[in-house]
Amino acid sequence: MQDYIQKLHTAADYIREHVGEAEIGVILGSGLGDYVEAFEDAKYVDYKDIPGFPHSTAPGHAGRWWTGKLHGKRVCMMQGRFHAYEGWSMEEVTMPVRVMSLLGVKTLFVTNAAGGVNLNFSQGCLMIISDFINMTGKNPLTGPNLSEFGVRFPDMTHAYDVELIKLCEQQAEKLGVDVQKGVYMWMNGPCYETPAEIRMARICGADAVGMSTVPETIVARHCGMRVLGVSCITNMAAGILDVLLDEQEVIDTAARVKGTFRALLDATIEAL
Numbered sequence: 512m513q514d515y516i517q518k519l520h521t522a523a524d525y526i527r528e529h530v531g532e533a534e535i536g537v538i539l540g541s542g543l544g545d546y547v548e549a550f551e552d553a554k555y556v557d558y559k560d561i562p563g564f565p566h567s568t569a570p571g572h573a574g575r576w577w578t579g580k581l582h583g584k585r586v587c588m589m590q591g592r593f594h595a596y597e598g599w600s601m602e603e604v605t606m607p608v609r610v611m612s613l614l615g616v617k618t619l620f621v622t623n624a625a626g627g628v629n630l631n632f633s634q635g636c637l638m639i640i641s642d643f644i645n646m647t648g649k650n651p652l653t654g655p656n657l658s659e660f661g662v663r664f665p666d667m668t669h670a671y672d673v674e675l676i677k678l679c680e681q682q683a684e685k686l687g688v689d690v691q692k693g694v695y696m697w698m699n700g701p702c703y704e705t706p707a708e709i710r711m712a713r714i715c716g717a718d719a720v721g722m723s724t725v726p727e728t729i730v731a732r733h734c735g736m737r738v739l740g741v742s743c744i745t746n747m748a749a750g751i752l753d754v755l756l757d758e759q760e761v762i763d764t765a766a767r768v769k770g771t772f773r774a775l776l777d778a779t780i781e782a783l
């Protein structure tokens with residue numbers, strides 16, 4: 512545990528020295544990577560150069576930590592995140608959030624691509640996450656408590672911050688963006704769910720399913736950050752429509768919606 516804490520501090524020190532601290536953190540999900548263009552004075556470091564930081568060797572994976580000014584606020588953005596299905600441990604998946612905490616981040620925006628479970632949703636709509644269900648059996652807080660960051664049994668009543676949700680809804684209305692609100696169910700992946708699992712998800716109260724976001728949210732709450740989560744419903748989940756799911760559809764929909772997604776995120780950060 513001491514080794515892990517030391518690793519977090521070493522990574523945070525490296526980032527602080529090269530690109531500086533931030534008050535707001537953004538984890539960019541599928542297709543949103545080019546939001547970093549919105550920065551006024553951006554600097555980045557490659558994940559592979561941050562000591563002890565996980566990094567993907569997959570081609571086309573940006574793997575950059577950006578910091579700069581956005582609407583007068585110091586913001587850091589992760590261009591590329593780590594998923595449990597890639598084989599990263601929970602400590603690795605959530606390391607960036609703990610590093611953000613050491614760098615002064617108090618508000619975290621998490622974004623993702625997700626499958627729509629709620630039958631009123633349609634492909635390409637955006638969903639503000641109101642709550643989550645963890646179906647993976649994993650929890651990033653398993654093990655000795657990192658008391659430097661937070662308490663042993665953190666409250667999850669408001670995993671997603673009520674005020675931030677309201678603010679985001681107001682911005683959506685101003686922009687004329689039709690947003691949904693709902694519960695995100697975290698699935699292991701990497702295979703998409705079966706139709707039976709999606710029926711179960713709906714019965715359990717899920718509106719969307721995805722393979723990320725929840726571990727980062729849990730750790731951010733443990734660190735005392737306020738969290739806003741927004742999903743792009745890139746496809747209706749398995750078995751709802753008479754089509755098979757494929758990754759290209761997820762990528763294509765995320766690309767089609769990214770302008771709106773970015774505008775909503777940007778307006779919410781401006782309004783903070």
Ligand code: HPA
Nearest residue numbers: 624625626720721722748
């Ligand atoms: N299931 C899980 N994760 C996803 C999906 C899905 O249908 N679409 C995008 N990410």
